[in-house]
Amino acid sequence: MHLRTFRKGIHPPGNKEKTSSLPVEILPLPKQVVLPLSQHIGAPSEPLVSVGEQVMTGQKIAEAKGMVSVPLHASISGKVVAIEPRPHASGKLVPAIVIESDGTDQISPELASGYNLEQLSADQIKDLIRQAGLVGMGGAAFPTHVKYFPPKGKQIEYVILNGAECEPYLTCDHRLMVERTDEIILGLLAFMKAANAEKGMIGVEVNKPDAISALTKAVEGLPIEIIPLQVKYPQGEEKMLIYAATRRVVPAGALPIEAGVVVNNVATAAALGGYLKNGRPLYSRVITVTGNGIKHPKNVEVRLGTLVEDVINYSGGFDGTPGRIILGGPMTGPAQYRLDIPIMKGTSGILVQTRAEVEKLEYAPCVRCGKCVDACPYNLLPNYLGTFAEFDKLAEAEKYGILDCRECGSCTYICPSRRPLIQLIKNAKSKITASKKKTG
Ligand code: SF4
Ligand code: SF4
Structure with missing residues (x-):
């Protein structure tokens, strides 16, 4: 079989065997969901419901605001109990619609039965x-x-x-x-x-x-x-x-x-x-819950807004003391510091690493081996970018193409010194973007 690919790249261990043959399970209805109005790149959606209102599953509860925005739908039926800032995967508090389940999962009559x-x-x-x-x-x-x-x-x-x-x-x-x-x-x-x-x-x-x-x-x-x-x-x-x-x-x-x-x-x-x-809009998704720190890894379909804690409990809880909890995969997913954050449209998984796995990740200075340069699929110089970012030399970082970095994490993975290149690069990119916005 002819296999197609691209130039450069890396070969991290797949670690998929825990869940790759496990059929998708359906998570029981959560008691409460937290639906952030900002679940996508672009403008957050605008609430169409108020606190105290009854909503049905699939009902549109927030409208898109502008072209780069999408509507949001209730993922369970029940009562809107709050519209307020709640913890979000970004680490910030973000406005969210909170729905308490009535346990009936009644589907909204506004939904069509399908389209030809x-x-x-x-x-x-x-x-x-x-x-x-x-x-x-x-x-x-x-x-x-x-x-x-x-x-x-x-x-x-x-x-x-x-x-x-x-x-x-x-x-x-x-x-x-x-x-x-x-x-x-x-x-x-x-x-x-x-x-x-x-x-x-x-x-x-x-x-x-x-x-x-x-x-x-x-x-x-x-x-x-x-x-x-x-x-x-x-x-x-x-x-x-x-x-x-x-x-x-x-x-x-x-x-x-x-x-x-x-x-x-x-x-x-x-x-x-x-x-x-x-006719059912996007109000649930399949995610993978896995890692050595999870008792029963699985693939599971969850209603959007279900809290990470509820999904971990359904997966048997932690196996030992967790060292790091990541939303998504280990290469690009952000580490999380709390469990009361919701699963969103772009959440593909929960990875729990053990403390022993995380302790192995201490880093040392750059030894100029050039492995990160060989790995970068965008032909960037991650060693330079990391150093410029570390010392806040943003103009140089920009000159060396830091904004072209797609944050794939290959350089971080391959670095024998375990330099936190992707974190340094991300941080510098947001500083550059913020200063560009400021100066118009
Ligand atoms: S994270 Fe950026 S610099 Fe590092 S390998 Fe990926 S694209 Fe290149
Ligand atoms: S892989 Fe790490 S140690 Fe090697 S050049 Fe890049 S940053 Fe330096």
Whole structure:
């Protein structure tokens, strides 16, 4: 089998065996959900409900504000008990709608029972993508509909689904590709129709042979190609995936549309397929709960707004004393310091590392080995960027292309001195962005 890939990259251990063959379980209804108004890149949504109001599952409870924004839906039925700042994965307090469950999970009558793709126009599909509240579910949380409004003169030729799931530990996309294959294909066909694209592709790393086989069977006779990818990190990063699939290069600082491509995650396609099939907008998602610090690792479908604590309890609780809790995968996911934060649209997993694993991660000075330079898929010099960032030399960092860093974490992973390169780089990037905003 010919395996496509990109240049450079790293080979961290996959650590997926704990959960890769475990079917998705459904988390019992939580007693309460906390739904932040900011679950995506762009403007937070605006509440449509007030404290004390009864809401039903799937009901729109906050409206999109502006083009780069999406609506938010109730993930359980019950009473709105608060609209106030609550802890968020970003570490800040963020306005959220809090719903207490009435235990009935009554579905809102405002929802349609489904949509027939053949009868929908491209514009209607784009509107449905937005109405479903879809954002990039691989972690980016960028409002999905925006990608389907290309700038004037640009045409989307290919829609590529990212089924690489190259982040170690995570297996939720793998399980979706095996268990919800039809929804993914329906979602992809809808994306292609919205874009008027000639071809669809799904890139999957070859460590998921059952997913490749299920998808290959499902696309027979359709203009969709399944692309087996080499197992390498960050294979699922947008520009790496585009290169592997099409051999097209997206220039530094440019968007995939420059290469005539739009990329969505397989989970986002499954959510759209599900919405077309049963009319249910995005109010739940599948995540992976895993790591040596979790008693019973699993893949589980949770209602959005469920607290991390509730999911950990459902997974048997901690195995020993946790050293670090990460939302998402170990390469890009942010570490968390509390358990009362909610699962959001872009949350792909909960990884709990043990104290012993974390203690191994103490760092030392740079030994100038150049391994980070060899690993960076964006041809940056992470050793320099880390040093500039450390000493607040922001102008130099910018000159060396720090804003082109996609925060994939490969440099941090490969560094024998365990330098916290990605944290230093992220920190410097936000300082540069903030100062640019200030100076207009
Ligand atoms: S510098 Fe940025 S893009 Fe390059 S390896 Fe490090 S985190 Fe990834
Ligand atoms: S990998 Fe680490 S030690 Fe080696 S050059 Fe890069 S920052 Fe320095």
